[in-house]
Structures are given as structure tokens and as C-alpha cells.
Amino acid sequence: MVDRVGRPLTSLRVSVTDRCNMRCHYCMPEDDYVWLPRASLLTYEEMARLVAVFATLGVRKVRLTGGEPLLRKDLATLVAMLQREHRLHDLALTTNGTLLAGEAERLRRAGLDRITVSLDTLRPERLERFAKSGRHAEIVAGIRAARRAGFERLKINSVVIRGYNDDELADLIGFGRAEGAEIRFIEYMDVGGATRWSRDQVVPRSEILERLGRTYGSIAAVAHDSSAPAARFRLADGTEFGIIASVTAPFCAACDRSRVTADGTWFLCLYAGAGVDLRQPVRGGATDAELAATITAAWHARADRGAEQRLALPVRGALYPIDGLRADPHREMHTRGG
Numbered sequence: 001m002v003d004r005v006g007r008p009l010t011s012l013r014v015s016v017t018d019r020c021n022m023r024c025h026y027c028m029p030e031d032d033y034v035w036l037p038r039a040s041l042l043t044y045e046e047m048a049r050l051v052a053v054f055a056t057l058g059v060r061k062v063r064l065t066g067g068e069p070l071l072r073k074d075l076a077t078l079v080a081m082l083q084r085e086h087r088l089h090d091l092a093l094t095t096n097g098t099l100l101a102g103e104a105e106r107l108r109r110a111g112l113d114r115i116t117v118s119l120d121t122l123r124p125e126r127l128e129r130f131a132k133s134g135r136h137a138e139i140v141a142g143i144r145a146a147r148r149a150g151f152e153r154l155k156i157n158s159v160v161i162r163g164y165n166d167d168e169l170a171d172l173i174g175f176g177r178a179e180g181a182e183i184r185f186i187e188y189m190d191v192g193g194a195t196r197w198s199r200d201q202v203v204p205r206s207e208i209l210e211r212l213g214r215t216y217g218s219i220a221a222v223a224h225d226s227s228a229p230a231a232r233f234r235l236a237d238g239t240e241f242g243i244i245a246s247v248t249a250p251f252c253a254a255c256d257r258s259r260v261t262a263d264g265t266w267f268l269c270l271y272a273g274a275g276v277d278l279r280q281p282v283r284g285g286a287t288d289a290e291l292a293a294t295i296t297a298a299w300h301a302r303a304d305r306g307a308e309q310r311l312a313l314p315v316r317g318a319l320y321p322i323d324g325l326r327a328d329p330h331r332e333m334h335t336r337g338g
């Protein structure tokens, strides 16, 4: 099944909660938030049913995210339910890592394939200041526990922000190499929630490469799957890393991903103003065929190129002001799922 410009529906991010135990400056910089009503949150059974319907329509990769997905009780139970969906080839998790040490083994046993941990700095005091979190040691312990539990293809996401962590790029690569994890640098995006975003804080891919080249010498591009968001590179010693250049080189043309929020709202683009309500039909007794018809109609009509449209703006600032986010928390990155 393809959309209006030929993009398949392959990859689905399922946000299991809009809550987070960190307050990263680029995602949740405010003091208080409007949360999704608890009664609106899908149960694991409802999520698994939706994923099964999506799988019949072509979805092969599912990533659990949030908010912080490990704040949701017994996440391994959902993993075990999804693992039984034989059409999925890849079941992954994105987490801030703070609670991972205690869960890694259970997640592995439940059938999770891959984990990505978000870690932007190697300096605990910076995490404290920038994410209001004193849990740096727990994150590192989580990465190590995941390796011990058998997660071979660990990734570390690092959002690069000028003046915050852009002096740590080479160190992050070294850390990833030592811990057996691949670093993926992410350009700071003007998504909902990034209310302090400004263009000058974005460190473009070209500059990331140039800075790494100063420490590590020549860097070669590595061929990669065209629908993957990260362009991949290799250092002379064989260490590989990725860069997700969503701001300066958007990958809309090959974007095969969409997102379901914890309350069952389906967004076809990270930047989309509105989503498709799947909770109402799920709870209203719709059959799987009716759900599939709703999803099919929306995907066939999809023409979003959100990141490219943002790039074309002559003047670019935060996507939404705080009031706009409070009016509809679905606009938040932590609700939509990164």
C-alpha cells in the first residue's frame, strides 16, 4: 500500500505514554504540561490489535516510544504480545535509558529485537542542567545492561545543539565504540515542544562531519537503506555512526513512517497538524476490516512533506507557541513519539 507519492506504509511508531521522567530542553522545556486524559490511553490489547491491523496493510517495523516508554507498567507484556505478530520483522524501543537496567533482560526475553537509548552528553552536570535529570549513571548502566542482555545492535541517539554538546561529538563516538553501540547524531528539530528552537542552535550534518574529521581524519559515506532516516558514515578505524539531518536534508521523499499516540491518534507526518482518531472506532466496535479501511483511505490520501515545507520557509522559528501546545497536547513531540 502506497501513498499519493508512492511511499509505502512500512514503519510504525507506537507511543505508549505521553509522560516522561526527563525534561530535555529541546522537547519538554516547560514547568507544566497538559497530559492526555488517562481514560483515553489505549490498553496493551488495544495497541496490539491496532498493530495487527497495520501489519495486514504492510507495516513490518514497530518502534515503541513515548514520552518515556519504560514509565508504562509492564512494557515487556506489550512486547510479548507484539512479538507474536509474525508479519513484523523488527520490534524496537527508544528509551532515555533511566529505567533500562532493571528491564533489559525482561524485554529481551519478551522478544524485543533492538534498543535505541537517547544520550546527548557524557557529562552528568550537563544532563542535570539541560534535562533536569540527575540520572546520568542510570542511563550508562542501562546501556551496559542492554548489552549484557544480548541487544547486539544498540544505538545511541544524540541530539546536537550548539553551545550545549557540540564540543562532545568526538567523545560520544568514543563512548559508543567503547560500549559497543552506534552513535546517531540528530539535528535539533523544530518539532512541537521545542519552544526554544532557533536555527542558529542547529549544527548541520556538514559541520558535524567537519568537526569529527578534525579528530578522526577521513570519513567515508556508507551505503544505506534509502528509507532509513540516518545517513551512515565510517571512520578509518571502521567505527560507524549515523547522522539524521532532518532539518538541513529532510528525508520526506522516502518517509515510510507514521505514529500512533498513546490515545490512539494516528499521525502520518511528524509535523502534521491533525491526526486520525483510531481510538473511537476501536472502542466503538469497529471490525478489523473497518479499521483497515480507515487506515487505507488515510494513507492513500497522504501527501505530507512536513520537514521539506519547514525547510522552505524564509523565516523559521518554533513550530508552536506554548499556548498552541497547551490547546492540543497531540502537537507535542513527547505525545507523538520521537
Ligand code: SAM
Pocket (backbone or CB within 6 Å): 020, 026, 027, 065, 066, 067, 068, 069, 094, 095, 096, 097, 116, 117, 118, 157, 158, 159, 186, 187, 188, 189, 190, 191, 194, 333, 334, 337, 338
Ligand atoms: N523518552 C524516549 C527517549 O528519550 O528516547 C523516547 C521519546 S523521545 C521524544 C524520542 C527521541 O526524540 C529522542 O531520541 C529525542 O532525543 C528525540 N527528540 C526529542 N525532541 C527533539 C528535537 N527537538 N530535535 C531532535 N530530536 C528530538
